[in-house]
Amino acid sequence: MSSPSKPQIPFLELLPTYAELQAELDTAVLRVLRSGWYILGAEVDAFEADFAAYTGAAHCVSAGNGLDALNLALRALDIGPGDEVIVPAHTFIATWLAVSYAGAVPVPVEVRADTCNLDPAKLEAAITPRTRAVMPVHLYGQAADLDPILAVARQHGLKVVEDAAQAQGAKYRGRRVGAHGDAVCWSFYPGKNLGAFGDAGAVTTDNPETARRLRMLRNYGSEVKYVHELKGINSRLDPIQAAILRVKLAHLDEWNARRQSLAALYLERLAGIPGLELPGVPAWAEPVWHLFVVRTPQRDKLQAFLKERGIGSQIHYPIPPHRQQAYAEMNLAEGAFPLSERIARECLSFPMGPHLKREDAERVAAAVAEFFRGGR
Numbered sequence: 001m002s003s004p005s006k007p008q009i010p011f012l013e014l015l016p017t018y019a020e021l022q023a024e025l026d027t028a029v030l031r032v033l034r035s036g037w038y039i040l041g042a043e044v045d046a047f048e049a050d051f052a053a054y055t056g057a058a059h060c061v062s063a064g065n066g067l068d069a070l071n072l073a074l075r076a077l078d079i080g081p082g083d084e085v086i087v088p089a090h091t092f093i094a095t096w097l098a099v100s101y102a103g104a105v106p107v108p109v110e111v112r113a114d115t116c117n118l119d120p121a122k123l124e125a126a127i128t129p130r131t132r133a134v135m136p137v138h139l140y141g142q143a144a145d146l147d148p149i150l151a152v153a154r155q156h157g158l159k160v161v162e163d164a165a166q167a168q169g170a171k172y173r174g175r176r177v178g179a180h181g182d183a184v185c186w187s188f189y190p191g192k193n194l195g196a197f198g199d200a201g202a203v204t205t206d207n208p209e210t211a212r213r214l215r216m217l218r219n220y221g222s223e224v225k226y227v228h229e230l231k232g233i234n235s236r237l238d239p240i241q242a243a244i245l246r247v248k249l250a251h252l253d254e255w256n257a258r259r260q261s262l263a264a265l266y267l268e269r270l271a272g273i274p275g276l277e278l279p280g281v282p283a284w285a286e287p288v289w290h291l292f293v294v295r296t297p298q299r300d301k302l303q304a305f306l307k308e309r310g311i312g313s314q315i316h317y318p319i320p321p322h323r324q325q326a327y328a329e330m331n332l333a334e335g336a337f338p339l340s341e342r343i344a345r346e347c348l349s350f351p352m353g354p355h356l357k358r359e360d361a362e363r364v365a366a367a368v369a370e371f372f373r374g375g376r
Helices: 015-020 022-035 042-055 066-076 094-101 146-155 206-219 239-249 253-267 301-307 324-331 338-346 359-376
Strands: 059-063 084-090 105-109 133-136 159-163 182-188 201-205 222-224 292-295 347-350
Touching: 015 022, 022 042, 022 133, 022 201, 022 239, 042 059, 042 201, 042 239, 042 292, 059 066, 059 206, 066 094, 066 182, 066 201, 066 206, 094 105, 133 146, 146 159, 201 206, 201 292, 206 222, 253 292, 253 359, 292 338, 301 359
Parallel strands: 084 105, 084 133, 133 159, 159 182
Antiparallel strands: 059 201, 182 201, 292 347
């Protein structure tokens, strides 16, 4: 067992993101506080322009959080009651909740074993006359296989709403995620690759009418004050968070490169270990490693072993959405989506982040290797 004098290795630390950029962040926040403008305004406009340019999209419309971004995108595309939206069977439940919140029905499709993203080969079989959209998720920071998904969607006249909450900066076939589908939805939750210091979200799109509707829907359905064209909500990005995100966006590529270096270390050190399944990276993908997720039937024992050695880990995610009480009305028994259920039983996320020290990642890898050599 590791010496008690060795420091703990947390799953994720957020304070170092502030410490590294403290001077820039303090200046940005003070600029907002001194401006006297605290809802929407120039700071939010500037972030939206910066993030649209970064993703390659024509428009960015910010929102209060990632779940709202997903829901607003669906509503902006007129998807609601009576409609079906195809979603991955393995994802964070927000993907499904956004569909339900819009009044539509989530229709799960099994995922790929290597990336845990929606399997395009299983997409067409899930389409019915009520299907209006497909919502692929770029899970764990790796792009879903968009070309075949888009091809099937276009063939059937479906919208594509991407959940890119975990994929800021990820590339698909050399192009950043952000404008492939009809709308791309983002979360800037503090732990994300591009994270605010509170809740925040956005939608990017190339369609000006979709962007116009999004701007109204997030602001009480209003484009002109006290004139309400749509039944909107209040989901506006705070200018302080916008200022913080503008600072951090300038460092995103560098921080993603640090994550990629750590992931390469894990992949090299842990390659070929029997009983441990590493994440796959297709040739067309350039992940940004929001999470580094492995799978093993001994997941719980491995997690306990790492904890004994001062190493944090988490499970993303322990219960598939179709097995959650929130979706009990779907009556999907265990075994309905066997791969997604197996992923939930076996997945474990190792420490990952732009401020994880390389020597700490080496310690993590060494402890994992020790476990599978019989150190458990």
